[in-house]
Amino acid sequence: MMFMRRTKIVCTIGPKTESLDALRKLARAGMNVARLNFSHGNYDEQGKKIENLKELNKGLSNPVAILLDTKGPEIRTGDLEKDICLKKGDKFTFTVKDTVDEVMGTTLSYKHIIHDIKAGDMIYVDDAMLEFNVKDISGHKIICRVQNDGLLCSRKGVNVPGIDINLPSLTEKDIEDINFGILHDVDYIAVSFVRNKNDVLKLRKFLSEMGATMRIISKIEHIHAVHDFESILEVSDGIMIARGDLGIQMPFEELPMIQKDIIEKCNSVSKPVITATHMLNSMVNNPRPTRAEVTDVANAILTGTDAVMLSQETAKGEYPIESVKVMDKICRATEIKMDSRISTKVSKKSMTDIVGQAVALISENIKADAILTFTQTGRTASALSKYRVKSLIYAMTPEDKVLRTTALTWGVSAHKISAGYKSTDVMINEGIESLKEKGVLKSGNVVIITAGVPLGVSGGTNLSEVRKVS
Template structure:
């Protein structure tokens, strides 16, 4: 098994530039930990081929690359536009209709049927990632809205629509999402991304569907709406992980508010032991260029310094000209930033009111504190659910986090979590025997050396695979 020195994980979106087995092998070997499949594009047949290729690579190389199925969500778009582009001129009026038509400078179709009922005069409509801005003048509350062009430009077919002031009545899961979800669960995908989350109820609804399908898939709540920022504590509690999706978020809320929102979400997620991904425009100039801009280098570095579990690439790896070079570049940035001691050793004392997890939380917390004091080189946790892996990672120890589990269903899932290295292990005989065996494996694989200090976390009796209640400190012999 090839061990990784980098703590922060890399998520790469798969597309035409990277969907072949040859390219998937290259990007995974260059540093990708999680492959994102964007259900906004491609067919199930295309996605299955990518999934099968990733799993073949994992089996051939003994890797645990995770897969993230990212559902499209209720993305609102304009329809087809005459000649695929018309100019909207400042001050002109335009009709936006829920009746399908070929759009022009006077009238365009919107894919949101309740749009005339949900909007009000004075609210804004943003088109094409905020490049064009309209203000609503009036609505007939049935099928037409009259808007005034406040910031014009060329509007082409199928461009996205953002409604920053409007309470949208669309369901969080569209009919397309439900079909895509069923496919993703049939394929045993580890992570499901839910787009345009507005409140915790959206997460609970998705989790109920996953549970009914008898799946262990985990949910990533994508934060890209102002309502989600307001309900962030409840969303973090309900979800398994968070993605700060800065593209739509930066259109829906004032762009200058995104950096502090990002930092706030990362801190809250770490405190709740929930992995957090920073996404969108991380290295966007590398779609066409062989090197990133200096601003992008700083953006990636700041995400790592904020404490993100993972950074995500979108167009850079799905359609970009240099997908391997961008993985190599982001890997170098992360590795350099991770030499800074300020990234490590966060301390969130366990809450004694959470009785059912208080012992396990205390063992994890104090293991990380001890690892810092004695400069331990590794913390080993034996887990069936993955809970202790999430918990230990949230404290950001400098020591390696080695997770041994007999539960094959969580191996790939844990590849998203900060600092975690996973091992398939199911020889839980006795505590002493298991610890000795694990120390031998870590030394043999080159993860640890003779005389390194190691902390083992386990549950006693070990065969029952209960909650962690024991910590042991020893040297590698």
């Protein structure tokens, strides 16, 4: 049986990859989830991407999930007629007006910053690739000295440590964008700059009022979110570690251990976690990654990340397909060396968790070729995933939504089955036959089955058995 990559790959879709042909190439290279960054683009552009992704999914047995990433209460630089080449020591001006007079200047999207910032503060742009020291505040202008050479492009993120942005957690633009996502049936909402659990609960309440079922991924990119992480995790469906902004909000040397801690806490409650930002950033312009990037990706996988994310690499880089192929290679090479993480410790758990733990133990002891979990929600597959078992996990589901939302869960491949089976045996037999027809299983394979009796009741996993495929 061919080794199936377990770690999922999230690709940001941009100008280089928004065509149907490019999306097909990304999917063949290994894309599991398509991220749409709503900090950029208009609804016509984003709608076309979604249309192309849905057309792509018609030909895939494992559809690509769609993740809408909100802009959030962030600060960005303005649009530029052309990129600005900066040199250390240059004078540079930020303005809170809608237009800028200076050639060496740009606008800022957050107007109130003029009242909060002071001389001596540092402004970081583009994930701190560019640094500016504030020298003076004059009317609507923030006059700075450039601290390092670099290139300033349009609409780059801005961070000013120590300044809290006085904007709601869900801005008017975010609400409009989320409504657009609901209309187009996206699978995930990644909510930016979460500070506490109330930010997540506000979004959940809004989605509930709209009758929407997409899952919420909380982005951890603010120091307040680190301090309140366990409460945020409790009310979220998954987590994204957005290391760019997070690494500016706090001392960068603390970031590796915070990443490790977040991943471990997500694993413990069977919620998917995405490690993001600068994973293969050198491949924006180069066909090969740096050795440090390869090690970074591998370490995230070894720590327990469910997914790794590509941003500029696939959105506007010169080597988008190659970036996914490289990520795929690193994942596979790392996973082969990984150990399972099955504990016999029993804590307060649901029946689904208990069955999942038992199945994980059995699969390791008998070296099962696969685990087939018949599921309405994907919950059992997630409960199994956290143990990082060697056996392949197949989520057998009649729900199209589950086919896509399991695209973020480590080690899980979802397959469509019919609904309304009369008996458990018929359902299991047909599930096995469908995987044999796809070449996933063959005679002689040993598989473990999990399901719920009675059939069709979500959260009712209470059965496990071992079968040899005939």
